[in-house]
Amino acid sequence: MGNNAFLGGRTRVRIVVAGDPGTGKSSLICTAASDVFPKNVPPVLPPTRLPEDLYPDRVPLTIIDTSSRAEDSGKLGEELRRADAVVLTYACDQPATLDRLSTFWLPELRRLEVKVPVIVVGCKLDLRDEHQQISLDNVMAPVMRQFREIETCINCSSYRQIQIPEVFFYAQKAVLHPTAPLFDEEMQTLKPRCVRALKRIFILCDHDRDGALSDAELNDFQVKCCNTPLPSSEIVGVKKVFQGKLPEGVNEHGLTLTGFLFLHRLEFGYDNDIKLAENLMPCSFKRSPDQNVELTNEAIDYLKGIFELFDIDKDGALQPIEIENLFSTAPEFPWNEAPYKDAAEKTALGGISMDGFLSQWAVMALLDPARTLENLICIGYPGDPSSAIHVTKTRRYNRKKQQSDRNVFQCLVFGPKKAGKSALLNSFLGRPYSDTYSPTDERYAVNFVDQPRGVKKSLVLREIPEDEVKKILVNKESLAACDIAVFVHDSSDKSSWKRAIELLVEVANHGEITGFEVPCLIVAAKDDLDPFPMAIQDSTRVSQEMGIEASIPISTKLCDFNNIFRRIVNAAEHPHLSIPDTEAGRSRKQYDRLVNRSLMFVSGGAAVAMVGLAGYRARKNASS
Incomplete structure (x- = not known):
């Protein structure tokens, strides 16, 4: 992997030097650039560029000098906001300038919202009173605890040329190799995403899967990181260190995961945010609004194998601990929050079946292809990432061909309050019926639907709260990715029926105006209750006028679903049918x-x- 991939593609680093007047800012910059202490220094230097081969990363370094005069504060603020890192100077022979760091300069950076690494530099080390020497660590420790943005502290002397290159090396390193994403300074521990990334790296290096890195595997890791082998003496030395200080860091097979976490060298495809670098995910997710992303058969077969591998007790389900282990090498557990949490069928013990597992992946590919691909790679998908997903044909194309070959269908579920939308989604996931009404936010339910000849299709139900409909329809492309819309009403309540039809007309008009028309079905829920008067006549009249199928009666309470989920999929597979014809649409067509x-x-x-x-x-x- 190229150096720029590891450095997040940076082509330069801009460092701004600030501090009280007379603390040695300009002399520090001049000496770093020329290796000579300047006799005459202008008040403020022009931007200074250090040679790119001065440091190992070979990234050009531009240093910006600043004025400390009150009248130049505006210019100073502009430069600080553009900085990749800030060097704050104080004079070792002027204690008051050190105090000013915590009383003015560091608070000023926070006021300006400058959120970059800070290097504190004590200049004029040669002028320090030898009889009043104070440990830099003792002086700066409380300041660093208060201001976590301080990356490091160092003393230097431009006159004696002491530690001048080191000042800007630390500043550049703080930008190119930040520790903040990796290490929690407060807790003094590696951050969870870092641990997960390192665990994945460890597994990739542990070729024989014995839970430890042998000498050969450790050497391969070193070559991958640094393009150079690890001498045998150093391997022996590493093991001795662990045997003395961390016995669990090694065993008879080699370096364990515990030991490996102490050798955290992130050179396996992660960027500075502990995400997979873009060059590891070459797939383009560019698509028309009415195209979706689905997993390929190759990816699905891999996921089936992973499911069986992590189903340790072989009970046909992944229990919470097993699925946590499966995703332990991913940046984080991907299904902890909406829209994925509780979107798939669960077993009685809270586990997830094979169908539920694959359904979760299907909805994630539909809603967030990039995250899906990242998680696939992190759990070990061995193939080319581009072989894991494919983009479907457009819905316009499917309508023209009068057939959709998609494997995943998205259905928007509309309806007024208390119509039975949530009950429909719950029944789709095999959850028991409840008489208790509780308002719900937008949510998803995904499962497989059996089709003729043993074919299974994934159906994603997306419940749209009544209050959210107008907000959704503001977006011109809100129906583009929708394969079918369902309108649920309480069959015993005439006002519920009227509102459902109003919603149907709103959605149908939106589809006609935007060109993203969708097939629609009407679902008469709560069929166990007495229908309102004229219910059948009204339903028949509306369905005939709009040219769609009559209301489909269901009762989630009696578990009488009238094959509703298969009928939804069938309607989605034939996108030229079940398109409602509204009065506005007829007028528009007549006008055309x-x-x-x-x-x-x-x-x-x-x-x-x-x-x-x-x-x-x-x-x-x-x-x-």
Whole structure:
């Protein structure tokens, strides 16, 4: 992997030097650039660039000098906000300038919201009173505890050329190799994402899967990181250190995961945010609004194998601890929060079946392809990432062909409050019916639906709260990725029926206007209750007028679903059918037909006129 991939693609580092007047800022910069202490230094230097080969990372370094005058505070603030790192100087022979770091400069950086690494530099070390020497650690420890943005502290002397290159080396290193994403200064421990990344690296290096890195595997790791082998003497030395200070860090097979965490060298495809670098995910997710992303059969087969591998008790389900272990090498557990939490069917013990597991991956690929691919790679997917996903054909194409070959269908579930939307989603996941009503936010439910000839399709139900409908329809492309819409109403409540039809008309009009029309079904929930008067007649009239199927009666209480989920999938598979025809739509089509006829008339008239003109010219030419 190239150096720039590890450095997040940085092509330069900009370091701003600030501090009280007379603390040695300009002399520090001049000496770093020329290796010579300057006799005459201007008040403020122009931007200074250090040679890119001065430090191992070979990234050009630009140093910005600043003025401490009150009248230049505006310019100072601008430079600090543009900094990648800040060097704050004080004079070792002027204790008051050291106090000013915590009373002015560091608070000022926070006021300006400058959130970059800070290097504190004590200049003029050669002028320090030898009789009043104080340990730098003792002086700066309380300041560093208060201001965690301080990366390191160092004393230097431009006159004696003591530790001048080190100042800017530490500043550059803080930018290119930040510790903040890796290490919790407060707790003095590695951060969880870092531990997960290192665990994945350890597993990748542990070729024989014996839970330890042998000498050969440890050497391979060193070569991968540094392009150079690890001498045998150093391997022996590493083991001796662990045997003395951390016995569990080694065993008879080699270096354990516990020991490996002390050798945290992140050179296996992560960027500074502990995310996989972009060059490891070459797939393009560019697609039309009405195209979706699905997992390929190759990825699904791999996930089936992973499921069986981590199903330690072989009970056909992944228990919470087993699924946590499965994702222990991912940046974090991906299904802890909405929309994935509780979106799939669970077993009685809180585990997840094979179908539930694959369903979770299907909905994640639909909603967040990049995150899906990252998690696949992190749990060890061995193939080319581009072989794990594919982009479906557009819905426009499917309508033209009158058939959809998608394997994952997204259904938006609309309806008024207390219509039975949540009960429908719960029943889809095999959850028991409850009479208790509790308002819900937008949520998802995903499961497989058996089709003829043993085919299974994934169906993603997305419940849309009544209050959110207008907000969703503001977006022109809100229906683009939707394969079908379902409108649920309480069959015993006429007002619920009327509201459901109003929502249907709103959605249908939106689809006609934007060009993203969707098949629609009406679901008459609570069929166990007495229907409101004229329910059948109203339902028949509306379905005939709109050209869609009559309301489908269901009762989640009696577990009478009338094959509703298969019927949803069937309607989605034939996207040219079940498109509602609204009054506004009919008026619009009639207007379009009139316009087209007018254009045809005008075109015909123009053609006749042209023929007449041509004849007139011919007669005129003949007579002349």
